[in-house]
Amino acid sequence: MNFTIYVFLLPILVVLIISVLLVNRLIKTDLSEIRYPEIDGLRGYLAFFVFLHHSYIWQVFLKTKNWEDPASNLFNQFGETTVVFFFIITAFLFTTKLFNNKTGVIDWSDYLKSRFFRLFPMYFFSVIIIFFLVAYLTQFTIRVPFIENLKSTLSWLFFNVSKNSNLNGLEDTFILNSGITWTLPYEWTFYFLLPLIALWFKIKVNLKAVLAFTAAAAVIMIINKSSLRHFMPFVGGIIVAIxxxxxxxxxxxxxKKYTLLAILLLSISVYFFNGGRKPIQIVISSVVFLIIASGNNFFGILSSAFSRKFGQITYSLYLLHGILLFIIFYFIIGLERAKTLTNTEFWLVITASVFPLILICQLTFKYIELPLMSISKRNKTKKT
Structure with a gap:
């Protein structure tokens, strides 16, 4: 199996390039001027790596019924190191915004609204799909007490999803979206800790905002049973911003020599480590990101219009790829037939799924994400 998946990486990449180019002709969106185009270009590839990570997990799951990390160093880092990069990016961008705040005044209510409009609408859309799938899979019948259903429903709606958050008694509900939402409470925790971080950097902050936001962060951490080790990449992002x-x-x-250094560091990490969450790997990821955030575009790849267009659909791609994988293997192929797929057949299915995935994500970006982000920006403009 290991040899087959590496052979398919090239055709998957080719299909990805064709899909992005074709979809952007069919569903056009504009690129906006931003300060860090390289980061924008990076994000799409990161989200796609998560898709490959979960594809590998699905192949093993179909054979063994065990949902476990890939044995392949590369495919496991497609998941773990990618999440580390996402956390680093979040911390870097928002800490940089603190440093670049010229007025010395931050409207924290506007800040929360912008985060809500950016993250919740697309997430809510993905959760509605999951609710519908669960209803279908449980024959539209109530299988557990109302209170239990209410708790699990609220858990999903408010990003607090774990392997135990089964909806309507459906075992392992998290598989419906590959369990990707575990990262979102950590993102929200960081957002709520930002006033405290601002205070740390001696930036003027309303004390009530610090106390209220920090309390909210603490509540999220307690409810989510957050692991402190997952906050290490955020520290890396803050250091890069400093x-x-x-x-x-x-x-x-x-x-260009630093591009080669970044590639070398990532290669060393993949060769020697199966995961991406150990301190040394977080340091490596932070150094690589420092190079990229400094304007290194990896021979023009990351800052290209292609990569930036691809990067626009990152959030949709992150939220929807797991749902698409479930629909493909459960409804289109069928679990029993999917179990018998050869390695080649399985990865042909994954290759064929790239175009519909990119198409769907482009649609949701244009008609769900973009309009809601625009509302937030308009509200902010009116106030200023």
Whole structure:
């Protein structure tokens, strides 16, 4: 199986490129001017790596009924290291916004609204699909007490999804979206900790905002039973923001030799480690991200219009790929037939699923994400 999946990486990449180009012709969206185009370009690839990570897990799951991390170093890091990068990116961007705040005044209610409009609508859409799938799979009958259903429903609606958050008694409900939502409470915790971080950097913050936001972060951590080790990448992102704020790296890390250094560091990480969450790997990921955030575009790839267009659908791709995988193997192929797929047949299915995945995500980005983000921006403009 290991050899087959590596052979299919090239055709999957080719189909991805064709799909992104074709979909962007069919469903056009504009690129906006942003400060870090390389980061925008990076995100799409990260989300796609998570799709490959869960594809591997699905192949093993179909054969063994065990949902477990990939044995392949590369495919496991497609999941774990990618999440580390997402956390680093979040911490870097929002800490940088604190440093770049010229007025010294931050409207924390606006900040929360913008986060809500950015994250909740698309998430809510994905959860509605899951609710419908659960209703169908449980024959539209109530299987557990009302209170239990209410608790699990609220858990899903408010991002607090774990392997025990089964809806209507459906065992392992998390498989319907590959369990990807576990990262979102950590993102929200960081958002609520931002006033405290601002205070740490001696940025003027309303004390009531600090107390209220920190309390909310604590509640999320307690309810979610958060592991402190998952906050290490956020620290990495903050450190990168501090380093770049000194302006000492301007222009230096854009050189091609640092692109090669980044590739070498990632190769060492993949070769020697199965996961991406150990401290040394988080340091490696932070150094690689420092190079990218400094304006290194990896030979023009990350800042290209192609990569940035691809990067626009990151959130939809992250939320929907697991649902698509479930629908393919449960409804289209059927679990019994899917169990018998050869390695080649399985990865042909994954390759064929790339185009519909990109198409669906482009549609949801344009007609769900983009309009709601625009509402948030309009409200902010009216206030200013």
């Amino acid at each position: 380093l770049l704020n000194t302006k000492k790296f301007e222009g230096i890390l854009k050189q």
